[in-house]
Amino acid sequence: MHNHGLGAWMAKRRLKSPDKTALVFDGSDVTYRQLADGADGVSALLWQRGIRKGDRVAYLGENSPGFLEVLFGAAQLGAVFVPINTRLAAPEILHVLTDSAARLLIHDPEFSGRVAPVVTGAKVAHVIPTGEGDADAPGLAQLLRLTRAGHTDAEVFLDDPAAILYTSGTTGKAKGAVLTHENLTWVAINSLVDYDVVSTDVALMISPLFHAASLGMGALPVILKGATIVLEKSFDPARALELIERHGVTMLSGVPTTYQLLADHPNWKSTDLSTLAKLTCGGSAVPTRILNAYEERGLSFSQGYGMTETSPGATSLPPSMTRAKQGSVGLPHFFTDVRIADEHGAMVPRGTVGEIEIAGPNVFPGYLNLPEANAAAFTPDGWFRSGDMGYLDADGYLYISDRLKDMIISGGENIYPAEIENLVNDIDGVTGVAVIGVPDEQWGEVPWAVLTVQPGASVTAETVQAHLDGKIARYKVPKNVVIVDELPRTASGKVRKADLRARFGG
CATH class of the missing domain: 3.30.300.30 (ANL, C-terminal domain)
Structure with missing residues (x-):
């Protein structure tokens, strides 16, 4: 048996850079050897709980090393990782657990109040809190100490499902976007190519890992390259600025609100930002006021466009073109293609507004258990219909005009x-x-x-x-x-x- 997916990453990182710091979390360093050992322990624990290839393992928790250990531990078995947005209400959590048919849920204790009323209805076989837990409900940390860890591997192919990420649905129910090992591998490679990620980078992760952007274009490319993530549970502007200076952070990703809160903080002008070299921003266009504030500090952005269904990156605008192509979301990622179609599916000339269609190995195969939605989401020749309107200018740069879905x-x-x-x-x-x-x-x-x-x-x-x-x-x-x-x-x-x-x- 051989694992061709994400489940092989930790063993390879342990071999290539065992003593390199993978994560800085809560004041402590976690090496790639320690992260890989943690993933092995989770894999063994999941196996003992009867989790096999194709089973769904849900995770409800803030950013932590455990999030990544569960992701990679599940991937070793060919199990499918289901991260849950921590801001969801109990009925929304129930839908995710039920729709994904999750067999096991790992959650931070602070979410017990939302988890307890729904796990029975969702028919989750095993519920494990993170941390130590107690005698009645031993926590993940306690269970891992009692588990005889060993690298558990399964036969996993690149087109096997790796994760199901739930994206709010136009009809009211969140839809489970199935992302394969291929999708997550190629979006990471696209990020390496277009954002110049190197092994000496230090990336500050202040966005939740349950988001496709933070996972697919934040954590995974950094781990693939063997660089370091400064991992934060949540975003606090003062702390983020302090961490940038303390750890010599080179990479930062976020949404416009993130960058605005940093620039508006009293410590903004006094913080040493000299190591920052790569800023990526998604979600919406960066307002001119924020561009100006960062350019005054010698910083500029890579902006982009994408969605959960594209793992999520589709396009990126390099910093060198921020002003020349202001308002654009950039060019397609290196291994991704974008085209514009009219209402009949015919390609339109440059400069003409139409629906944005996307193809590439980072584009998901479809939604879970939604054949009608899948039929509507793809063109006859296999391109994903984004539901967004836009146009390509004469140089091939994409501009978003409107959202068909009123999102x-x-x-x-x-x-x-x-x-x-x-x-x-x-x-x-x-x-x-x-x-x-x-x-x-x-x-x-x-x-x-x-x-x-x-x-x-x-x-x-x-x-x-x-x-x-x-x-x-x-x-x-x-x-x-x-x-x-x-x-x-x-x-x-x-x-x-x-x-x-x-x-x-x-």
């Missing part, structure tokens, strides 16, 4: 209005609802709900927010609720959200 991007998190609208429609007195994205200086966009209500009904922002509390992640809850006499509609009855955005978006 809202708030602080780098994707929000699909349909999910929120379905829940708001259940409120007594609501006769119509449209959720739109409204510009916000800090988060880029925030969701607003525009409602029509029955005469005399008492529906307020507080009513809507209270109804949604605990049902969806808080970042999805509308920040404002507007009552209107009627929603603008097309002749076929669809809400004209562009009209609402023009009216309320400022």
Whole structure:
């Protein structure tokens, strides 16, 4: 048997750079040997729990070495890793566990309150808290000490599933994007090529690893190259600036909000940023104000475009073209192709707006258990239909024009209005609802709900927010609720959200 996927990475890194620091976490260094040994221990523990090739292993937790150990340990067995967004509410966690048919869940203890009510309904066979746990529920750290570790390997091929990442669905339910070992390997290689990752790099990871960008274009290329990750549980601007200076950080990735909070911090001007060389930003375009603040410190960005379905990178704009091609999301990654099609699927000339279609080894094979969605997501010749509108300029640079799916991007998190609208429609007195994205200086966009209500009904922002509390992640809850006499509609009855955005978006 031989593992051709991510499950082979740790053994190879242990062989090539055993004493190199892989992670700096919570004040301690973790070498590649230690990280590989941890993955071996997890692999052995999962095997003892009956986990085999194809079984789904879910993980709900903040950034930690354990996240990566479980990812690589599961990959050794050919099991499929299912990272869960820590901001999800209990019903959303239940959907992920049920839809993925997760057999085992590892979670940080602080999420026990959300996990306990749902694991029975999800039919999860094994639930293990991280840390020490207690006599009734021994934790991962305690179990690993009692497990006879050894490198457990399975026959795994590049086109086998490696992970299922859930992306908010246009119809209300999150969809499981199946990413193969090939997808995650090639997105890492694309990052090595287009972002010049080298083994001496020190990457500060302040974004959650459960996001495709942090995993596929953050952690994996750095590990593949044998560089070092300074891994943080969460983002704090003051601490991030201090870590950049202390560890000589060379690489940083984030969303515009991340970079804005850093530049707005009182310590920004006094922090030594001389080692920073590679800044990558996704989620939405970098505002000119932020570009200016970083250029004053001699720094510029690689910006890009992508989505979970492309693992996630599709294009990147090199720093040298930040000003010359301002507003563009760049050129296709080295091993990725992008084209623009009209509504009939025909290719359009340069400069013409159409739907963005993507192909390459980083493009996922499809959604889990959704054959109709898969049929709609791919063209007859196998290109992924992004649902986004854009055009290529004369030099082949991609510009995003509009989003077919009305997706809202708030602080780098994707929000699909349909999910929120379905829940708001259940409120007594609501006769119509449209959720739109409204510009916000800090988060880029925030969701607003525009409602029509029955005469005399008492529906307020507080009513809507209270109804949604605990049902969806808080970042999805509308920040404002507007009552209107009627929603603008097309002749076929669809809400004209562009009209609402023009009216309320400022």
